[in-house]
Amino acid sequence: MDSYEITANAKLNLFLRVRGILPNGYHSLYSVMQEIDLADTLTINIYPEREGGFDIKCIGRNDIDPEKNLCSKAKDRFLSSLRRKASSDPSVPNAELWKNNRFPYIEIVLTKQIPSESGMGGGSSDAAAVLMVLQEHFGEPFTDEELAQLAVNVGADVPFFLYGGTCLCERVGEDIRDLYPLSDIPLLIVKPYEGVSTPECFHAIDSKPLPAFDEERYEAYIAGINSDEKDALSRFLEGGDLLTNDLEIPSEEKVPLIKKVRESLLGTGAKYSRMTGSGSAVFAMYDSAEARDKAYDLIKDDPEFNNCDIFLSKTI
Numbered sequence: 001m002d003s004y005e006i007t008a009n010a011k012l013n014l015f016l017r018v019r020g021i022l023p024n025g026y027h028s029l030y031s032v033m034q035e036i037d038l039a040d041t042l043t044i045n046i047y048p049e050r051e052g053g054f055d056i057k058c059i060g061r062n063d064i065d066p067e068k069n070l071c072s073k074a075k076d077r078f079l080s081s082l083r084r085k086a087s088s089d090p091s092v093p094n095a096e097l098w099k100n101n102r103f104p105y106i107e108i109v110l111t112k113q114i115p116s117e118s119g120m121g122g123g124s125s126d127a128a129a130v131l132m133v134l135q136e137h138f139g140e141p142f143t144d145e146e147l148a149q150l151a152v153n154v155g156a157d158v159p160f161f162l163y164g165g166t167c168l169c170e171r172v173g174e175d176i177r178d179l180y181p182l183s184d185i186p187l188l189i190v191k192p193y194e195g196v197s198t199p200e201c202f203h204a205i206d207s208k209p210l211p212a213f214d215e216e217r218y219e220a221y222i223a224g225i226n227s228d229e230k231d232a233l234s235r236f237l238e239g240g241d242l243l244t245n246d247l248e249i250p251s252e253e254k255v256p257l258i259k260k261v262r263e264s265l266l267g268t269g270a271k272y273s274r275m276t277g278s279g280s281a282v283f284a285m286y287d288s289a290e291a292r293d294k295a296y297d298l299i300k301d302d303p304e305f306n307n308c309d310i311f312l313s314k315t316i
Contacts, residue, residue, distance in 0.1 A: 002046045004133045008125040009316065010038040010114045011160060012276040012283050014182070014236065018205060018246040019213055026156070026172045027202055030218065032225070033157075034182055035164045038189070038313045040126055042071070043109040044133045050105035060112040071108050074127035074154045078134045079103055081150055082141055093139035115309050117195020119277025121157045128161030148174065165316075168222055179225055182232040185315040186292035188265060190299060191281040192257040193307040201278040204250035211246060218242060232315070233287060237272060251279035258282055260304065268295035
């Protein structure tokens with residue numbers, strides 16, 4: 001048996017703009033995504049001596065349906081792509097085995113910390129972790145570009161997690177630009193009990209005119225982020241009114257507590273607060289861990305947020 005243990009970190013959309021609908025029917029996005037230290041862990045056991053098969057166990061959160069887990073989809077896409085490549089390229093390691101579908105038994109034990117329907121990409125991060133482990137185990141049969149294409153076919157956020165850190169992500173999520181890190185910003189994250197369905201959120205925004213998008217201003221702002229002249233929080237906050245999330249209003253209509261959480265976090269002295277992705281998690285940035293920890297004490301003692309998940313975190 002070959003055993004791999006890997007950490008799958010969550011992400012935040014520090015801001016998110018929707019620029020329209022692409023010819024393939026997906027929405028064209030423009031967002032700075034940021035990896036944070038809240039994480040799931042995966043143990044992936046591969047049994048070369050056993051007949052091919054698959055099993056996944058999910059520990060820690062009972063709201064995750066193993067049958068719908070993106071880990072399974074990532075495994076399926078990887079193996080089917082490997083079979084096709086092995087059939088046409090004999091230089092692929094062990095091509096004779098893979099083209100005949102003689103894959104080993106794979107077992108995944110997933111320990112969840114990242115809540116579902118939060119906008120923090122837990123499922124996508126788990127899927128990326130599976131792709132990276134299988135890429136290593138099978139002798140790196142795919143180029144970086146091929147693996148990225150595999151990733152976007154699993155889910156829109158999955159390619160980001162092959163990079164991590166701080167990235168500008170455009171279109172469906174496959175156009176990725178590494179940025180100078182916005183690391184070590186203290187975060188407080190509040191996830192209302194009720195989640196938001198991503199398809200429903202996008203459907204709601206499609207019924208309204210999209211807000212204006214000033215490409216020149218955003219490019220100038222990204223250039224400012226992509227430097228080391230100031231600390232991370234200062235560089236980020238220079239975006240001012242550009243730092244919006246076009247999905248926030250339709251998500252607030254589905255889950256009104258999102259707006260209350262954000263207002264409360266700003267009331268604790270946060271320098272910035274925004275919903276991530278399509279929600280329902282809301283994050284706040286602070287200029288020190290001490291300020292963040294004081295805010296945590298206020299929020300966790302507020303009875304209005306008794307049913308919320310609350311996380312102390314930081315950017316990485």
